[in-house]
Amino acid sequence: xxxxxxxxxxxxxxxxxxxxxxxxxxxxxxxxxxxxxxxxxxxxxxxxxxxxxxxxxxxxxxxxxxxxxxxxxxxxxxxxxxxxxxxxxxxxxxxxxxxxxxxxxxxxxxxxxxxxxxxxxxxxxxxxxxxxxxxxxxxxxxxxxxxxxxxxxxxxxxxxxxxxxxxxxxxxxxxxxxxxxxxxxxxxxxxxxxxxxxxxxxxxxxxxxxxxxxxxxxxxxxxxxxxxxxxxxxxxxxxxxxxxxxxxxxxxxxxxxxxxxxxxxxxxxxxxxxxxxxxxxxxxxxxxxxxxxxxxxxxxxxxxxxxxxxxxxxxxxxxxxxxxxxxxxxxxxxxxxxxxxxxxxxxxxxxxxxxxxxxxxxxxxxxxxxxxxxxxxxxxxxxxxxxxxxxxxxxxxxxxxxx
Amino acid sequence: xxxxxxxxxxxxxxxxxxxxxxxxxxxxxxxxxxxxxxxxxxxxxxxxxxxxxxxxxxxxxxxxxxxxxxxxxxxxxxxxxxxxxxxxxxxxxxxxxxxxxxxxxxxxxxxxxxxxxxxxxxxxxxxxxxxxxxxxxxxxxxxxxxxxxxxxxxxxxxxxxxxxxxxxxxxxxxxxxxxxxxxxxxxxxxxxxxxxxxxxxxxxxxxxxxxxxxxxxxxxxxxxxxxxxxxxxxxxxxxxxxxxxxxxxxxxxxxxxxxxxxxxxxxxxxxxxxxxxxxxxxxxxxxxxxxxxxxxxxxxxxxxxxxxxxxxxxxxxxxxxxxxxxxxxxxxxxxxxxxxxxxxxxxxxxxxxxxxxxxxxxxxxxxxxxxxxxxxxxxxxxxxxxxxxxxxxxxxxxxxxxx
Numbered sequence: 001x002x003x004x005x006x007x008x009x010x011x012x013x014x015x016x017x018x019x020x021x022x023x024x025x026x027x028x029x030x031x032x033x034x035x036x037x038x039x040x041x042x043x044x045x046x047x048x049x050x051x052x053x054x055x056x057x058x059x060x061x062x063x064x065x066x067x068x069x070x071x072x073x074x075x076x077x078x079x080x081x082x083x084x085x086x087x088x089x090x091x092x093x094x095x096x097x098x099x100x101x102x103x104x105x106x107x108x109x110x111x112x113x114x115x116x117x118x119x120x121x122x123x124x125x126x127x128x129x130x131x132x133x134x135x136x137x138x139x140x141x142x143x144x145x146x147x148x149x150x151x152x153x154x155x156x157x158x159x160x161x162x163x164x165x166x167x168x169x170x171x172x173x174x175x176x177x178x179x180x181x182x183x184x185x186x187x188x189x190x191x192x193x194x195x196x197x198x199x200x201x202x203x204x205x206x207x208x209x210x211x212x213x214x215x216x217x218x219x220x221x222x223x224x225x226x227x228x229x230x231x232x233x234x235x236x237x238x239x240x241x242x243x244x245x246x247x248x249x250x251x252x253x254x255x256x257x258x259x260x261x262x263x264x265x266x267x268x269x270x271x272x273x274x275x276x277x278x279x280x281x282x283x284x285x286x287x288x289x290x291x292x293x294x295x296x297x298x299x300x301x302x303x304x305x306x307x308x309x310x311x312x313x314x315x316x317x318x319x320x321x322x323x324x325x326x327x328x329x330x331x332x333x334x335x336x337x338x339x340x341x342x343x344x345x346x347x348x349x350x351x352x353x354x355x356x357x358x359x360x361x362x363x364x365x366x367x368x369x370x371x372x373x374x375x376x377x378x379x380x381x382x383x384x385x386x387x388x389x390x391x392x393x394x395x396x397x398x399x400x401x402x403x
Numbered sequence: 404x405x406x407x408x409x410x411x412x413x414x415x416x417x418x419x420x421x422x423x424x425x426x427x428x429x430x431x432x433x434x435x436x437x438x439x440x441x442x443x444x445x446x447x448x449x450x451x452x453x454x455x456x457x458x459x460x461x462x463x464x465x466x467x468x469x470x471x472x473x474x475x476x477x478x479x480x481x482x483x484x485x486x487x488x489x490x491x492x493x494x495x496x497x498x499x500x501x502x503x504x505x506x507x508x509x510x511x512x513x514x515x516x517x518x519x520x521x522x523x524x525x526x527x528x529x530x531x532x533x534x535x536x537x538x539x540x541x542x543x544x545x546x547x548x549x550x551x552x553x554x555x556x557x558x559x560x561x562x563x564x565x566x567x568x569x570x571x572x573x574x575x576x577x578x579x580x581x582x583x584x585x586x587x588x589x590x591x592x593x594x595x596x597x598x599x600x601x602x603x604x605x606x607x608x609x610x611x612x613x614x615x616x617x618x619x620x621x622x623x624x625x626x627x628x629x630x631x632x633x634x635x636x637x638x639x640x641x642x643x644x645x646x647x648x649x650x651x652x653x654x655x656x657x658x659x660x661x662x663x664x665x666x667x668x669x670x671x672x673x674x675x676x677x678x679x680x681x682x683x684x685x686x687x688x689x690x691x692x693x694x695x696x697x698x699x700x701x702x703x704x705x706x707x708x709x710x711x712x713x714x715x716x717x718x719x720x721x722x723x724x725x726x727x728x729x730x731x732x733x734x735x736x737x738x739x740x741x742x743x744x745x746x747x748x749x750x751x752x753x754x755x756x757x758x759x760x761x762x763x764x765x766x767x768x769x770x771x772x773x774x775x776x777x778x779x780x781x782x783x784x785x786x787x788x789x790x791x792x793x794x795x796x797x798x799x800x801x802x803x804x805x806x
Contacts (some may be wrong), residue, residue, distance in 0.1 A: 036505050039443055039486070041486040041487070041528075046553070083462060236717060355803075366493060399758030399799045
């Protein structure tokens with residue numbers, strides 16, 4: 001149904017700043033030469049109130065610069081170019097901004113939607129895709145220039161626009177995403193990026209609100225807001241189809257108020273188990289990824305928001321919604337117990353592990369700082385002043401699937 | 404036994420080129436400014452006959468430079484700095500060379516042993532360690548300057564030197580390695596890098612000849628040359644100990660001549676299975692990583708040397724010893740069958756996947772070229788002329804454990 005209407009609404013996504021869309025290489029030569037540096041240990045921290053980025057170095061554990069003018073970053077996410085030089089920042093207001101971390105400048109920026117919820121980049125680094133609430137759909141951009149290549153409206157069976165959630169990259173310039181208002185999962189094949197071919201899986205469940213791809217790219221799992229359970233697609237099957245898993249998981253039967261829906265992208269896969277935030281309950285669920293059945297629950301200090309595995313899977317770190325969002329708990333996966341409760345600061349919004357997991361960076365919004373912990377000793381390694389920090393994103397994400 | 408003798412043999416490892424040991428930052432400012440670039444999509448190819456590196460960009464799939472003067476690279480391996488800017492090249496002749504990929508220059512070089520077999524870098528990027536045959540032992544260097552921090556001889560129970568194999572990094576500035584001549588596995592804790600503390604596990608089996616750490620850093624597995632079976636250490640145990648696994652694996656009962664011992668570091672872990680090169684036999688073994696028991700065998704076209712999983716684990720690629728080293732086979736892991744036989748060129752010595760697995764680079768020594776394949780279509784994407792290429796190493800290794 002969705003592949004009948006490509007390349008619509010070009011006017012909504014024309015570049016706002018034509019001069020800002022020059023190829024990065026030409027800009028680099030005209031700017032004063034920054035110090036040569038590798039980009040494998042860099043990252044960005046969202047300053048949600050200022051619409052700015054603090055640029056950071058994870059080896060020195062310090063800020064190295066700041067970029068302003070990114071619009072409304074009250075809900076923002078970031079992906080990185082394949083060379084780990086450019087950050088693509090998806091703002092809540094529909095702004096898509098390409099930031100050169102080396103020159104510390106905005107190198108391209110478009111207002112591509114009225115309300116956006118994130119994006120993804122293809123494995124080959126050539127395509128950046130935004131997922132939008134208003135107008136509902138996805139848009140495909142040339143990663144080098146932010147030229148709009150395709151506009152794919154997301155539609156309900158009755159032809160209304162649907163909000164898009166849970167976008168992730170798949171191999172071979174494909175992207176997968178869910179339609180909140182249509183109960184569907186779509187796979188867009190952008191082999192020809194100006195004419196994507198969309199496959200729609202319908203009837204996957206009511207109101208998918210977020211989703212994730214497993215670290216190996218095999219399983220796509222969408223949480224359902226409108227009913228209990230999750231929709232899961234095995235992408236390695238010849239003809240992928242959605243099936244329901246974890247019928248007891250969800251908010252339909254939930255007696256507790258839900259202060260904040262968990263972010264599914266943070267779900268942790270460690271060894272053969274996935275660790276999921278219970279919705280509303282003060283629990284982390286343990287799921288066997290071979291059978292996708294629940295095999296245990298771990299009591300935690302609040303309603304979990306992000307449940308994230310250290311890269312080696314030995315630990316899972318959990319933060320919480322209000323009123324418990326001054327805490328972070330550490331789960332030891334072999335014993336499946338909470339082994340430490342930390343209080344990094346006020347309003348912990350996000351966590352990011354360094355690529356090999358020796359450190360974790362935690363944003364404490366209301367203390368205007370980022371705390372860095374040694375994940376082995378659980379001691380503080382550094383404190384960085386950052387204005388109202390929220391998301392933290394390291395360049396190593398460029399080298400992982402499903403981000 | 405081994406921690407009694409640190410900081411010996413300083414004379415053997417004093418920097419040969421004092422002027423070449425300047426801190427990288429000072430060199431960078433005096434050199435003509437190279438073009439700004441990210442370093443997440445770069446890599447090096449060993450030119451084994453020339454003692455040189457071809458520097459490559461995996462986004463453009465082309466060579467971007469060349470560095471000569473690295474000595475005997477007939478057996479060489481490479482690790483990368485945490486920022487993905489510097490390559491540390493371990494040559495067979497004991498040369499350890501720090502190469503700045505951005506300036507395309509040698510920034511430090513020491514002759515640290517008479518016969519060396521590779522090295523590793525700590526998760527925090529601060530320490531580089533070499534594993535040596537002659538004199539048998541490991542040496543710990545400051546990663547920034549290549550200053551020698553510690554020299555740890557490896558000794559047999561009778562006090563003779565033992566060759567060291569199977570070195571890998573562990574979390575928290577620790578390194579693990581095996582002693583070929585002592586039947587032991589050692590863990591060196593370099594929290595104080597000038598005074599490492601070594602724990603030795605003795606009686607692990609005869610003649611460990613190579614080893615690997617599983618992708619999550621939990622299991623260290625050493626192959627045994629002197630008997631059948633493998634020695635495995637669960638590093639997450641309170642007091643790690645070696646136990647024997649896969650008693651049927653090895654060359655003790657091997658009726659076939661072994662043309663080349665497989666490289667264990669290439670062993671593939673895909674999902675819950677590990678794929679191992681049989682020794683001498685034309686087979687790849689499938690092992691359940693929960694029980695470490697063999698669960699199947701896949702017939703292949705020759706004696707396997709490298710058995711490597713694509714990062715998503717969907718495929719395992721295999722190359723072979725002489726006389727079958729013009730072939731590469733692709734195993735589909737869900738069906739556990741060979742699905743394709745490729746002939747990339749003469750004398751295939753090594754393979755390296757791009758970080759998200761969309762491409763694989765294959766060195767064809769006797770055709771003096773590197774072939775790049777799309778791992779999904781299995782079509783050639785590029786051909787690069789390189790003189791007698793052997794090992795291929797991409798900077799993304801900096802962000803993985805156990806390399």
